[in-house]
Amino acid sequence: MRITTRDPNNVKTSLTAAKYSHSLTFMPSLNDVAELSGYSIATVSRVINGSDKVTASTRESVEKAMKSLGYLPSRVARRLRQKGGLRHLLGVILPNIQNPFNAEIARGIEDIAYANRFAVILCNSDDKYEKEKFYLDVMRAESVDGVILPPNQESAAAVLEVIETGMPVVLVDRAIRGVQVDTVEVDNVIGAKAATDHLIQLGHTRIAMIAGPDSISNSRQRKRGFEKAFKNANLPIDPELVRTGDYTQDTGRKLAADLLDLPSRPTAIFASNNFMALGALAAIHKRNLRIPEDVALIGFDDLPWAETLDPPLSVIRQPAYEVGQTAAQLLLDRLSNPELPISKLRLSPELILRKSC
Amino acid sequence: MRITTRDPNNVKTSLTAAKYSHSLTFMPSLNDVAELSGYSIATVSRVINGSDKVTASTRESVEKAMKSLGYLPSRVARRLRQKGGLRHLLGVILPNIQNPFNAEIARGIEDIAYANRFAVILCNSDDKYEKEKFYLDVMRAESVDGVILPPNQESAAAVLEVIETGMPVVLVDRAIRGVQVDTVEVDNVIGAKAATDHLIQLGHTRIAMIAGPDSISNSRQRKRGFEKAFKNANLPIDPELVRTGDYTQDTGRKLAADLLDLPSRPTAIFASNNFMALGALAAIHKRNLRIPEDVALIGFDDLPWAETLDPPLSVIRQPAYEVGQTAAQLLLDRLSNPELPISKLRLSPELILRKSC
DNA sequence: TTGAAAGCGCTAACAA
DNA sequence: TTGTTAGCGCTTTCAA
Secondary structure, eight states, rough: OOOOOOTOOOOOOOOHHHHHHHHHOOOOHHHHHHHHHOOOOOHHHHHHOOOOSSOHHHHHHHHHHHHHHHHOOOOOHHHHHHHSOOOOOOEESSOTTTTTHHHHHHHHHHHHHTTTEEEEEEHHHHHHHHHHHHHHHHHTTTTTTTEEEEETTTTTHHHHHHHTOOOOOOOOOOTTTOOOEHHHHOOHHHHHHHHHHHHTTTTSSSSEEOOOOOTTTHHHHHHHHHHHHHHHHTTOOOOOGGEEEOHHHHHHHHHHHHHTTSOOOEEEEESHHHHHHHHHHHHHHTTOOOTTTTTTEESOOOOOOOOBBBBBOOOEEEOHHHHHHHHHHHHHHHHHTSSEEEEEEEEEOEEEOSSSS | OOOOOOOOOOOOOOOOHHHHHOOOOOOOOOOHHHHHHHSOOHHHHHHHTSSSSSOOOHHHHHHHHHHHHHHOOOEEEEEEEESSOOOOOOEEEESSSTHHHHHHHHHHHHHHHHTTTOEEEEEEOOHHHHHHHHHHHHHEEEOSSSEOOOTTTTTHHHHHHHTTTTOOEEEEESOOTTTOOEEEOOOOHHHHHHHHHHHHTTTOSSEEEOOTTTSHHHHHHHHHHHHHHHHHHHHHOOGGGGOOSSSSSSHHHHHHHHHHHHHHOOOOOEEEHHHHHHHHHHHHHHHTTOHHHHHHEEESSOOTTTTSSSSEEEEOOOOHHHHHHHHHHHHHHHHTTSSOOOOEEEOOOOEEEOOOO
């Protein structure tokens, strides 16, 4: 059933439309306030910036003038002039805000930003170099206070360049090796090892991994954790059972399908991120296989609705919100004190057992 | 099981740290390029802006100078100066990016923005007036080209004020009555009616609705659609079965629980948004009720993983990505031609039947 | 085709 | 305590 009400004719003309054409956005300036209040722009500026070198009565009349004009200081002009000070603007570049993991990070960042009266320019890169480069240039051109992003192999050089210019950068979720820059990661090796350990303890030996791209540091780390668990248990890895996807639901589904159609199929699957786990789940369902009896499944990244999936999905939970908060706080700390030593933080993941393994 | 590796001591000092303290972000300016190339800043500016009044040879040497300096024009200075032109910056204020519905809208907006070389300041308001107001001020102070947001009852006045200043605004998902401003909505009445109709056709008469807050236009519209379906079918609404939540998973769970614990419980539940549907799902599961045999469930808003829920959730799907795209395109059109008539668009929702009803 | 100079809205140094 | 002024990086007349 499809209901169609989209109505291209439902377009009305109005008086308001005419207004737009004449009114360039009206913004009173310092000058306007100065004129109205009878003081100089310097004094008005002092009032705005809460200088204590203004008489109470002066402050009062200036503030009255500001209010009556609806004056709002231009962040643009301020940013242009004030070279040393804070611009109260952060740049954040994430692969895709539609991934709940990224949304959580973004939210963590923004909550800290808001608490400190910072606004955030948020961009989606899809891990595409072209977009990353464009947005990195935007950040410089907007002269934001600093940038938070998860680098990948391809973008690393561009990120390094930005760091060279002196722009504070905080890496989240992914790292660049051998570079001294503030970084907030999750311990992916330990997380992946914990997931695999659990599968092994359950008696599985034919365990498949749907891994992420090698160009992403956390993906390599998760692979390492997987291998570590096997080595620890003195178990051999069947290379046929390790597949590399691209962190999308689609490859998760396809690779799980391939795995499931193997002559001797795995009894357990570890999916290296949330989307691929969801894809694997769909593929298993499609084959009417029981979870965990026929195939056990565990994913990396929690989902707010993992509890309500069929079956409730066991996962390695990343503290994504905290990652975002920590990164933002690190950046703000760096801004207020550039001499701070570099921090490389690694937050802990958590094994959450539900019903899928 | 909890693995803890957070290591506050894993903090290293380095040469890079020292660098920060001295290097104020280095940004070559027009002046630097002018000096290096031997031309005036005016000429350099012309080269940047692709003026045709420059000799090929001049352009060439200026471009060489720009490249060798890694020059990037400051969007800030440009914005300050150029009163008429485009700033290539959009403001977007959404309630919460962690809601996949909002994430989809945001993505739709950004894809159009990126295609036109615009960057986006994205903010979460939590539908809190204080945050909305702060971010609205930020948009003005940053002199963005325009703002996209879903208004609510409380913020409407502030939004109107912004519109008064001449700043282009596009409303998404929610409308303000009696105001001529570009708006992209979804037909909530028809959507909610379709959901309720379907439940009625299935033979249900005790149908509960978990509605959203009355302060949000789409919530009121969905209630209207629900009532319309009842009236159409000549069925009475049991007021006890209509509960008002706040669009969060938590109230969805609580209100569903109340409903389910009623002496004569409803046989079907219509949840007015995605989060409340998820909450209701959890509440039903907790009581070990079968879906749809004991209680049928339908939600508003699709979820990328609705298929994999237990059971796969039937929903009214909103074309959220298209809503975002359309809004952004509307805004860009308005920027390039302010005389354009006001558009009030209403996109179509879609009934997607899966297994929950 | 190029350059000189004014000025966008603001901060900050200096003077009064 | 207040005002004058220079200048942030750029665009845009106006002259040359």
